[in-house]
Amino acid sequence: MNAFIRVYQFNYIKGQVQNLVNGHSTAKDESVLNTIKSMAIERVSALFPNMNEEQKQLFQPITSIDDKEKAERFIDQLKPYVIPFNVTEQGIKKLFPKVKKLKIPALEDIDLREISYFSWVDYSANKKYIVIRRDKKLIGLQGSFTTSNQKGICSICNSYEDVGMFLVKKKGNVQGNFIKRGNYICQDSKTCNHNLMSLDKLYEFVERLNG
Secondary structure (H helix, E strand, O other): OOOOEOHHHHHHHHHHHHHHHHHHHHOOOHHHHHHHHHHHHHHHHHHOOOOOHHHHHHHHHHHHOOOHHHHHHHHHHHHHHEOOOOOOHHHHHHHOOOOOOOOOOOHHHOOHHHOOOEEEEEOOOOEEEEEEEEOOEEEEEEEEEEEEEEEEEOOOOOOEEEEEEEEEEEEOOOOOOEEEEEEEEEOOHHHHHHHOOOOHHHHHHHHHHHO
């Protein structure tokens, strides 16, 4: 069976599985537990409206999850079917042709089945780079990044985390003028990727700053 689960869907499934574990550790009423189970199955199934029989069998164990051990075993069984983020070093370099000495982290050190977007900070230049894939095309953003000493809502994952200001400078309509656009996002892109259960906010963020 080919990989068919997107990374953000995998994160969402992990959230539903955690709900099952939490429910069984706190609730004793059988009807309450059945409701939690039904909701988890319904929500996961809604992610894949066109599932074939083989895929349905893969998700079948979710009905019996009632503790952490079973949850971890189920998640481990799903991991091989997660679609990795499709990116190459050469593809990234093409997105930033004006950056002569682009310092890209080694892709082999990154689990591409755990990221919905690729991002890193070049601290020597105080630049943060963000790479997403949308409609089979790579899109790149580069901007300054200033960490803050407080938590806030990330514009990408919509979670309450340690954030910083990502700021993009674009040429204005008048020669010599520049427009700055920015917003607060997670300081740690790994945390941000783990929080992502939908790509809507990520796409909105890139569109707003790239516009």
